[in-house]
Amino acid sequence: MAAGAPAEVETPVGFIPQNLPAAPIDINTPYSVLRSIVSPSTPCDVEPPSETCVNIPATTVSSPTLSISTISDLTPTEFGEVEHSQEQTTAHHDTFYFEDGNVEIVCGDTVFRVHSTIISYSSSKLRDILSPPSLLSAPMLEGRPRITVSDSAEDFAVLLKMIYTPGFLGRKKVPNFSIFASLLRMTTKYGFSDVREGLVEDLEAAYPTKWEDFETAKIIGKNIFGSPKPHPNAVLNLLLEQRVRFALPFAAYRAGLGGSSALSTSKPGIALPRPILASIIHGMGEIRRMMTHAAYGIVYVGNLRVCPEKACVLNVGINPAERRVEALKKISDVMVKKSEGDVLSSLSFGNLVCTDCANLLKYGHRDCCKELVWAKLPSLLGWESWEGI
Numbered sequence: 001m002a003a004g005a006p007a008e009v010e011t012p013v014g015f016i017p018q019n020l021p022a023a024p025i026d027i028n029t030p031y032s033v034l035r036s037i038v039s040p041s042t043p044c045d046v047e048p049p050s051e052t053c054v055n056i057p058a059t060t061v062s063s064p065t066l067s068i069s070t071i072s073d074l075t076p077t078e079f080g081e082v083e084h085s086q087e088q089t090t091a092h093h094d095t096f097y098f099e100d101g102n103v104e105i106v107c108g109d110t111v112f113r114v115h116s117t118i119i120s121y122s123s124s125k126l127r128d129i130l131s132p133p134s135l136l137s138a139p140m141l142e143g144r145p146r147i148t149v150s151d152s153a154e155d156f157a158v159l160l161k162m163i164y165t166p167g168f169l170g171r172k173k174v175p176n177f178s179i180f181a182s183l184l185r186m187t188t189k190y191g192f193s194d195v196r197e198g199l200v201e202d203l204e205a206a207y208p209t210k211w212e213d214f215e216t217a218k219i220i221g222k223n224i225f226g227s228p229k230p231h232p233n234a235v236l237n238l239l240l241e242q243r244v245r246f247a248l249p250f251a252a253y254r255a256g257l258g259g260s261s262a263l264s265t266s267k268p269g270i271a272l273p274r275p276i277l278a279s280i281i282h283g284m285g286e287i288r289r290m291m292t293h294a295a296y297g298i299v300y301v302g303n304l305r306v307c308p309e310k311a312c313v314l315n316v317g318i319n320p321a322e323r324r325v326e327a328l329k330k331i332s333d334v335m336v337k338k339s340e341g342d343v344l345s346s347l348s349f350g351n352l353v354c355t356d357c358a359n360l361l362k363y364g365h366r367d368c369c370k371e372l373v374w375a376k377l378p379s380l381l382g383w384e385s386w387e388g389i
């Protein structure tokens, strides 16, 4: 130390200001200037303190030097235990928290305590997650390793229900959408291919890819799911997320039936990605214009005969021409209105025409649906044809 220099005073750790100027500071320097010298760019200097602004540089909170003399000085964290504060933010799952479980799995703020042998036995991907090296490197809590996974607690609970209760898979009915979605996500992610195939079969029946299958399907769209029925957008989002491609055109059509306000909802879970939304709105507009045009063709140009049925308004021998014109207008109105809703559902003319004439109109409409609308469904999501999916 140079002679004459002030005696070095030990500065307490944690109070060393950063960016001190090399030259001594004049004691009369105004505080505002001092602050700008010491800490030129802290937010406190720039903005007036509209609210309390605490800006503590990380270096001012340095840890005291640890002095460990015995093993008992080590904190639980240093042992690899989970910090108490983390424990306080998590809750045990109501069902899948077994006292005799040997491993804990954390999903968000939910903790499952399960048996590693049972979980590992069910899937090779879960076996990897619970492999001895993974467990050894995991933090410990009360002597059990704690593994964190990225799934939601709801999804993971459904996965565990599937693993622990085999009867759960022997279901005859399609489960409600929430459980179905969890099962699809979890079986895909963790490689339960046989279970996933069963779920996909459920979808194949309700989200057909061929006109013939659509015509013979007993239940279509979201109606396959148990109660409560999901929003069609939620189904579409799940199928997009899980890449169930074959089902997408029909799912997009079912979502499109909700109209632009339902399609463009911003609610979580049912909000659609914007390109998907735009594509469906555009495609549904095309389908509706096409079918409106077809309706006029069916009524005025094509199939209608001079009906021999006495009670039918289309019997030109009994009814005056103007009555027939009026009837044709009503028929075309029914068909145009249909083109604004679910084009693919069956037409109904009530008592407007006789059964034979109604059937004739229905056949014409069905042919248009089969040849035009069905071929157009892939375009709702930008595909040119069903073959391209």
Ligand SMILES: [Zn+2]
Pocket (backbone or CB within 6 Å): 307, 308, 309, 312, 313, 314, 315, 353, 354, 355, 356, 357, 358
């Ligand atoms: Zn008739």
